[in-house]
Amino acid sequence: MSSALWFSLVGAALVAIALYGVFAEHHPLRRLIALNMMASGVFLVLIGLARQLPGRVPDPVPHAMVLTGIVVAVSATAFALALLRRLSRVQQEEG
């Protein structure tokens, strides 16, 4: 087994574990962490695919996709945290 395939499979397993987390957790922060983990799994699958070409240079397109994906994921995470903070505050005010 090549290490590219191995990391792709680890990525698949991470997606599955994170999927369980998204469903089985109930705190929004934990769900958010699970979603970030799922993103990491998807990225691992992508980068694993980049290495599965003949030749020594990895395919740069999945790398670019993952870089875009990381920035999108952290933006969404930050907004979700802001939303969670706001919700918690409104809950506190309304008692």
Added chain:
Amino acid sequence: MSEALVVLMVLLPLLLAGMLLLAPGGWRQRMGLSATLLSVAPLPPLLWSVWHSGVVEVALGGWQPPLGIALRADGLALLLLTLTALIALPLGLHAGPWFRAHATVGGRGGEWFWPLWLFLWSSLNLLFLAADLFNAYVGLELGGLAAVALVALGGGRDALQAALRYLLLALFASMLYLLGVALLYGAGGTLDLALLGGRLESGVASRAALVLITLGLSLKGALVPFHFWLPPAHATAPAPVSALLSALVVKAPLVLLLRIWFELFVPLGFGAAGEVLTLLGVVAILWGSLQALRQQRIKPLVAWSTVAQLGYLFLVFAIATGLAWSATLLHLTAHALAKAALFLAAGNIVLALGDDRLSSLRGASHGMPLTFFTVGLAGVSLMGLPPSGGFVAKWLLLQAALEQGRWLPVVAILAGSLLAAAYLFPLLRHALTGTLKPTGESAGRSLPLRLELPPLLLALLALLLGVLASWPLALLKPAMPVVLS
């Protein structure tokens, strides 16, 4: 020239959103409508060009796929761009006064509504034009974030809770979609939809991609049983936002799914999996309608009606004919117009009465006859009565189902219409009978014309669509996927 127009359809709203952000809060509200008008400007010439000389394709950066990203303005894309613009204009008229009316309560929503809506608009246009699967992913995320932020403008605990749930769901769905796209890239070596169609072979990877992409996009499209997030989000958002969400935001992932399904998966011979989607569509029509019947409040009723009406859009996956495809997109258009009208009208009623219980509607039609006339007109299209757009769409869909001998969809279409009549009737019955009993302090407030006219305009457009159905159908015909034509 027409290539520039395609790019402008995405860039112009984005640029204007940036401009509005640089302006101080008060100016944003004043310039919002002008920004809306400007964003529509490239559409008429583009429509002209596609109508007369066919599909416009743009290879961005001068790099052809598989290396570069393409935008493709075909008839389908143009229909949806036009629909978005037709909803955006009355909405632009309505949103200003609506947010100003709410500013007295303490919300500062209006300042943020315009930039967020322009971001959303740009992402919708991008999704309709995208020919590249990863580009569509970025579009989905852009639109998802904007939609969630718009829901959160509602400000209350329920709105924030619904927004958070909606965001987590949207992120989850995008991840499933992206995973499917990763597998397709691994199998075909390109992200371009058209190129992928020629390269993909039937195998485990393409099957897994089918499952992941379909799951992800039907979660975003709120197909039963993935609809749970929709009613709270659409019911708690500010009225203009609810109208946008129900009319357009849930439709964009569906259009993407339709494209991917009929351009990639059906040619590979996976069409049989569509039976499941159609079955869920039937369940959605019945379940959504029954839930709408049970609602005691106005906006949740309208939101559940969206769940039901979205079900019709999934019937095409099993009735895979050209007629069903056209009818589905016509239904999408008719529903978008009628539902936008209904949500704006519902928002007006809640604003005027200060209460959103159906029982408080008693006699309310005397105070705002125009708004209730709108509710009636939108209802005609949602129920599928002639001569509305909803009628033509359902009629064609029925015809397609009968031609294929599909009895379950036939029953669902007919039952759906009857149920729609049943759940929309209370809205009018309460309003038209009895006299108004003032309940809240703002009860009986009369509405300015700028709030009452835009929904009426939208409802009239939904009605007019029935008479002018041959235009959208002619636009759609050349854009039909090869397997269907």
Added chain:
Amino acid sequence: MISPVLLFDLLLGLSLLWLAWRTLAAHTLFEACVSFIVFGLLMALSWVRLDAPDVALAEAAVGAGLTGVLLLGALERAERARVEAAPGPWWRRGAGLSALLLFLLLAAALITLPPRPPLPLQEALPLAAAEHPVTAVLLDFRAWDTLLESAVLVLAVVAAWSLERSVSPPRPAPVCSEVLRSLVRLLLPFSILSAGYLLWRGGHAPGGAFQAGTVLAAAGILLLLSDLRRPFDLRRGYWPLALLSGLLLFIAVALGTLGYGGTALDYPPGGGAALVLLLELGLTVTIALAFIALFSSGRSRGDE
């Protein structure tokens, strides 16, 4: 005989899975956050093993660093949030079963994946506006994606701002130790230097706007945390213009190229490298300011 390198990869993969499980099974939210940060560091190591140094740099800075700071920053509030009831045992079993099915499906798909036709990179790269392949994809072949990505960043900030009802200025950081301050004073010039280096390097080697932007953002966040810089409001003055600079520059270049040659983002011959550097500069500023804004939003005086 397994080669030592493959053995290392096997161990690394297994530790990733173990940490993922630890993160989900953690008893407290704090534990979950810390496990997730460690997970991010191991992810960065995996990217290095997969010959993806660009991603490794971004992951170490954004994935582990910034996400960690954001998570820990929201912890106090998150712990106090009222949440829905925990799902029942049948729901958990269903979730476990779907996770297993998903893994089997993905594993089967990945193992049976046929070889794909390669991209025509050999012919295209010499014509691209950047030497380094990843930068060429990000800012030339697929620059349109990057334009929209800068829109996502700006949108996230706008969305976070739209949540705040009061416009009170950001809360000053709690009084912090003199030791931290001197470290920040020491690190600051290094941060700016390495951000500049990463940006300059991006044209021909791993690095670029993403990595440079996050390093700058980290420096800014440290500055705010250590109370060296008076908290400032990014919504006022020229800050919004700076925040939007990456997006606006990108749109300007797209419209400019549209007017010049008729195709958006098709750089004129000879001008590609300069335009790419300009875009990267704008992106760096936008990324840095967006992350600082996202970090400090919701921390205004009225909010905590």
Added chain:
Amino acid sequence: MSVATLLALSLLAGGLFFFIAGTLGLLRFPDQLCRIHALTKADNVGLGLLSGSLALLSGSWAVALKLLLIWLLVMAAGATVAQLVAASHQAGREGDRD
């Protein structure tokens, strides 16, 4: 095998020893202050030895200089973090007493 390689390998072994010892200390020591003690040893000495070894193996002055810089920066950061953790530990204990 040259002298330089031998020296590099022994430095590497020394660095690994400090890291393993530090990790063991982190896991086995009874309280927070002792754990900080164990960790900083791994950071400072262990990383120093590793950097020295890698510098020797690379055979380039530029790389050696970069490794030295990394070591110095990590030491500064490690010392600060150790101080911060200890301070918050102290504050927590004083809070308990009140």
